[in-house]
Amino acid sequence: MRTVKELRLAGLFAYLAALVLGLLLSYFLHVLLGGGGRLGWGSFNLAGLLEGLGFVLAFTFVLYLAKKAVRVPCTTLLTAGLLGPAPARRLARPLPRVEGLEAYEGRGVALLVQEGRPVGVLGLADHILPLEEVAGVEGEVAVSELAPLFLRQPLVLVFRGEEVLGAIPREAFFRHMGFGA
Template identity: 70%
Template structure:
């Protein structure tokens, strides 16, 4: 699972690589045409339009290729990494802490603690779900990286070291994505 910082850096590098590729291809065409292309600098001609069109096509193609290769969100790629997805800890909802099963009131999700350590999750089914069966991610993991986990599980725990910060339910994840 990648962090927000890693996705932002990948977006920056993919954007810059696309820009360099498009500029180099446009320069190559400019040199092939004998330097006659003028697009807004000193004049305007058909060669300049051809160079500009090649730049746009190469930039768009390399951006699409970069997005497929790095699997980063479109907004992160198009802003050159300025806007990244949220961290999982910002989308996580806090969970109630229960020291024993008898203290659980049956409303919502709760973490079952024994001897000061979390051991299970209450509220998803009729029984206690051990924490080993619930997927968990680090707090700085990008929210967009959680998609594969939600195909099999309705909830993902957000942890920082040994501490459980909260949980991201499937509904909150899809609401974040706008679906």
């Protein structure tokens, strides 16, 4: 699982690679066409239009390939890493803490705590699920990286070290990603 910082850096490198390759192709066309291309506010000609079109096509194609290769969200790629995806800690909602099984009322998901330390999750199955069996990520992991976890789990726990910050339910994840109402 990649962090927001790693995705922003990947988006920056992919964008810069697309920009450089687009400029190189445009320069190659400029040299190939005799160096007379003009594409600007004051004047333009056919060679300049071909150079500009070559840049746009190369830039777009390399961005497309980079998106497939580095798997970054479109906004991160198109802004050269300035806008990154949200971290998991931002989407996580706190879970109610239960000190013992007798305090659990059977409504919703709750975190079972013994001696101040979380030990399991109640409400996901017919029994207590130990924390090790529930999918969990660090708080700095990008939300866009959680999709494979939600294919198998209805809930993902978000940690900061040993502390449970909260949980992200499947419905909230899909709503955040734009797949739900």
